[in-house]
Amino acid sequence: QVQLVESGGGVVQPGRSLRLSCAASGFTFNIYAFHWVRQAPGKGLEWVAVISYDGGNKYYADSVKGRFTISRDNSKNTVYLHMNSPRAEDTAVYYCARDSYTFGFTYYFESWGQGTLVTVSS
Amino acid sequence: EIVLTQSPGTLSLSPGERATLSCRASQSVSSSNLGWYQQHPGQAPRLLIYGASNRATGIPDRFSGSGSGTDFTLTISRLEPEDFAVYYCQQYGRSPYTFGQGTKLEIK
Numbered sequence: 001q002v003q004l005v006e007s008g009g010g011v012v013q014p015g016r017s018l019r020l021s022c023a024a025s026g027f028t029f030n031i032y033a034f035h036w037v038r039q040a041p042g043k044g045l046e047w048v049a050v051i052s053y054d055g056g057n058k059y060y061a062d063s064v065k066g067r068f069t070i071s072r073d074n075s076k077n078t079v080y081l082h083m084n085s086p087r088a089e090d091t092a093v094y095y096c097a098r099d100s101y102t103f104g105f106t107y108y109f110e111s112w113g114q115g116t117l118v119t120v121s122s
Numbered sequence: 123e124i125v126l127t128q129s130p131g132t133l134s135l136s137p138g139e140r141a142t143l144s145c146r147a148s149q150s151v152s153s154s155n156l157g158w159y160q161q162h163p164g165q166a167p168r169l170l171i172y173g174a175s176n177r178a179t180g181i182p183d184r185f186s187g188s189g190s191g192t193d194f195t196l197t198i199s200r201l202e203p204e205d206f207a208v209y210y211c212q213q214y215g216r217s218p219y220t221f222g223q224g225t226k227l228e229i230k
Contacts, residue, residue, distance in 0.1 A: 107214035
C-alpha cells in the first residue's frame with residue numbers, strides 16, 4: 001500500500017539549514033507530484049510547496065519562497081525539502097503528501113506521511 | 123487569497139447524531155475545487171471529500187459533501203465514536219491553496 005515516511009526533523013537554529021526527506025513506497029513514484037504541507041503546534045494546515053512528477057515544475061507558498069527548495073530523486077523514490085534560513089515561525093510538523101492525479105497537479109492530497117517535527121530555536 | 127471560514131469552531135454531539143459542518147469562502151471556489159479532511163490528535167490528515175461532493179477511496183457513505191460557489195457543507199449522517207476529530211476544508215482552485223481553521227467535533 002502507499003507509504004510515505006518523512007525524516008530529518010529536529011531542532012535547528014534560526015538562519016541555519018535543514019533537509020527533510022520523504023521516502024515513498026508501494027506505488028509508482030515517478031508519475032506523481034508531491035507536496036509539503038505544514039502544521040504549526042496547535043494550529044491549522046498550510047500548503048508549503050509542490051514538485052511535479054519529473055521535477056521540472058516547482059511552486060512555493062509566499063511564506064517560504066526564496067528560502068525553501070523542494071527537490072526529488074526518482075531513482076531513490078524520495079522527495080526533499082531544503083529549509084534555508086529558517087525562522088521561528090517555520091516551527092511545525094511537516095507532512096509529505098502525494099498529489100491525487102498522475103502526471104499533473106490537483107493540489108488535494110489522498111496520501112500523507114506521518115509528519116516530522118521541525119523546531120526553529122536558538 | 124481565498125479565506126475559508128469554518129463554523130462552528132467546536133461542535134458537541136453524541137454518537138448516532140447527525141453532524142453538519144460549514145465552510146464559507148471569501149471568494150467563489152472555481153469548479154467546486156473544495157475538499158474535506160479529518161484529523162485525529164497526533165495523526166496526519168485524512169482526505170474525506172474532494173470536488174465538494176466526491177468521497178475519497180475507502181470513506182464510509184455516512185460522510186457526504188455538498189455546496190458550490192462560496193458555501194460548502196460536510197455532513198456526517200450518524201456519528202460513530204471514531205468520527206470525533208478535527209475537520210478541515212481546503213480550496214484548491216486558486217493559489218495559494220488554503221485551508222480553513224478547522225472544526226473540532228467532540229463527544230457531548
